[in-house]
Amino acid sequence: MNKRSMVLILILAILALSAAVAAVYFYQQRNSLNLQGQLVFAKTFDTGGKVDKIVITTAEDTVELVQRNSYWLVANKGGYYADFHLMHRFLSSVNKSVYSVNLPYKQETLHQGYLIDPRQEKQDSGILIQTYAGNELLDEMIVGLSNSEERYFFARRPQDKAIWLIDGDFDLPIFARYWLLRPVLSIPDKGIESITSNGKTAQRESAVGGFADEQGVRVNVASLLNVLKAVNIVDAMPEAVFKEKYDGVIAEPKVIDVITFYGLEFICRLYTDREGRVWLNVNLSTTPLPISSVNDYIRDNRFLYDGWYFEISLEQRHILRNFRLM
Numbered sequence: 154m155n156k157r158s159m160v161l162i163l164i165l166a167i168l169a170l171s172a173a174v175a176a177v178y179f180y181q182q183r184n185s186l187n188l189q190g191q192l193v194f195a196k197t198f199d200t201g202g203k204v205d206k207i208v209i210t211t212a213e214d215t216v217e218l219v220q221r222n223s224y225w226l227v228a229n230k231g232g233y234y235a236d237f238h239l240m241h242r243f244l245s246s247v248n249k250s251v252y253s254v255n256l257p258y259k260q261e262t263l264h265q266g267y268l269i270d271p272r273q274e275k276q277d278s279g280i281l282i283q284t285y286a287g288n289e290l291l292d293e294m295i296v297g298l299s300n301s302e303e304r305y306f307f308a309r310r311p312q313d314k315a316i317w318l319i320d321g322d323f324d325l326p327i328f329a330r331y332w333l334l335r336p337v338l339s340i341p342d343k344g345i346e347s348i349t350s351n352g353k354t355a356q357r358e359s360a361v362g363g364f365a366d367e368q369g370v371r372v373n374v375a376s377l378l379n380v381l382k383a384v385n386i387v388d389a390m391p392e393a394v395f396k397e398k399y400d401g402v403i404a405e406p407k408v409i410d411v412i413t414f415y416g417l418e419f420i421c422r423l424y425t426d427r428e429g430r431v432w433l434n435v436n437l438s439t440t441p442l443p444i445s446s447v448n449d450y451i452r453d454n455r456f457l458y459d460g461w462y463f464e465i466s467l468e469q470r471h472i473l474r475n476f477r478l479m
Contacts, residue, residue, distance in 0.1 A: 193250040193308065193319050196291040197284040206285040207247075211327040212275040218332065227332050233389035233461065234334045239326070246321030247284070253305055254318040262316055266307030267297035280325060281311065296323045330387040337463055338384040338435060340411060340419060345381070348374055349410040353478040360414065366478065377476050380469045381411065384433070388464035395462040399426065406434070409476070416443025417450065423473055424462070431470035433463045 192198050209216040217228040218235055225235040256262060263269060264277040271278035279297040283290060296319070297307035305318035326332055347356035348364070355364040355372040364372045390398070406422035420436040435458040437451045465473060 188252040188315075188317070189255060191252055192248075193252060193294055193321075194247045194282075194284060194292040198248055200286045200291055203286040204284055204291065205287065208281075208283045208285070209325065210271050210281040210283070212271045212278045214328045216326075216329045216332050227329055227389075230329050230333055231389035231391060231394070231461075233463075234457065235332050236334050239332065239335075242322055243325065246323060247282075250319050250321035250323075252317050253320050256307075256316040256318065258314045258316055262307070263309075265298075266316070268295050268307055268309050268316065270295060270311050279307075280323070280327065282323075294319075296325075299324065333386055333389065334457070335385055336383040337386045337457070338381070338419070338421075338433075340381045340413070342378040342382050344413045344415065345378065345411055346414045347410075347412045348377065348478070349412075350408070350476065350478050355478050372478055374478070376472050377409075380472050384463075385466040385469060386433075386463040387466050390432075390462045390464075392460040392462065395432070399424070399432075402427070407474070409473070412440060415447055416440040417447045421473075425474055429470075431465045431474050433465055433473070434458075434461070435463075 197204055205220045207218040209218070215229065218225050218240075219228045219232075220226075225240045226232045227235050267277050267279045269276065269278040271281050279295040281293065281295050283293040285291060293311055295309050295311055299306050300318055305320055306323045308317050308319045308323075309315060343360040347354055349355075353366060355366050355374055357364050364374050366372050403424050403426055406424050409421045409423065411419040411421065416439050418438040418440060420438060422434040422436075424432040424434070426432065437455055437458060439447055439451070
């Protein structure tokens with residue numbers, strides 16, 4: 154084979170490769186355009202109740218949500234319950250979101266819309282949402298910022314360059330701790346009749362009255378009431394894990410006993426570990442003569458507390474740890 158023939162073959166091979174690359178590109182472009190109006194998480198929607206895991210990856214953290222017994226749990230936060238309202242809002246968007254507007258591909262749009270894959274780069278990266286049924290990956294989508302009208306979100310599939318505006322509400326927490334049930338405990342301040350701590354009790358006669366100790370001296374419990382009406386957590390542990398980790402190395406708990414006018418009792422045990430973190434264990438009980446709905450409340454909510462220990466948020470833990478009835 155002469156030199157001229159070899160050059161001709163090489164040119165033809167290059168042309169064939171270029172044609173193949175162009176064909177793939179135009180196929181992807183046409184396929185992307187055909188997505189308009191279709192569900193963003195189509196396989197997830199079609200799979201329905203078999204979806205049992207969702208992984209959300211950001212530059213800051215990873216959230217692993219798993220479904221067990223019809224509840225969604227935050228697997229990498231002790232397997233405690235994900236916030237019910239947040240999960241409903243998120244899953245509604247996953248099930249309903251559609252491709253709305255196809256945008257021209259520009260590197261500038263990738264960065265300004267925060268559509269960089271968080272697994273590859275941290276700067277200008279978005280939220281990678283991956284859905285699974287068993288070990289099968291169903292859908293994955295990088296969701297960035299909302300557009301100027303705040304009606305749509307910039308989005309793209311990791312394997313595509315096509316940039317889209319999709320509808321739905323994807324203003325999501327980027328840290329796993331914010332997916333936990335919030336608040337984990339909520340006691341309306343006007344419902345509290347008495348508080349007992351360190352062997353001392355403060356109580357009041359009515360919801361609008363002030364608290365007083367056994368000698369009738371007014372007691373300021375405002376800081377504690379403010380925390381109790383919305384206790385937030387950053388981590389959770391099942392009882393077995395907590396006892397294995399802290400048995401013999403953590404002091405006896407501080408107990409705060411809260412009783413409501415309705416006869417519902419919250420026995421709060423507070424443990425402080427060597428790093429200064431405060432862990433809360435809650436037991437629901439009743440006074441001798443509760444109103445009828447109290448037993449229903451305990452029956453419906455006991456599963457949220459029995460056998461669980463909660464790490465209190467940084468903003469609230471010092472109040473619970475240091476509170477004293479003076």
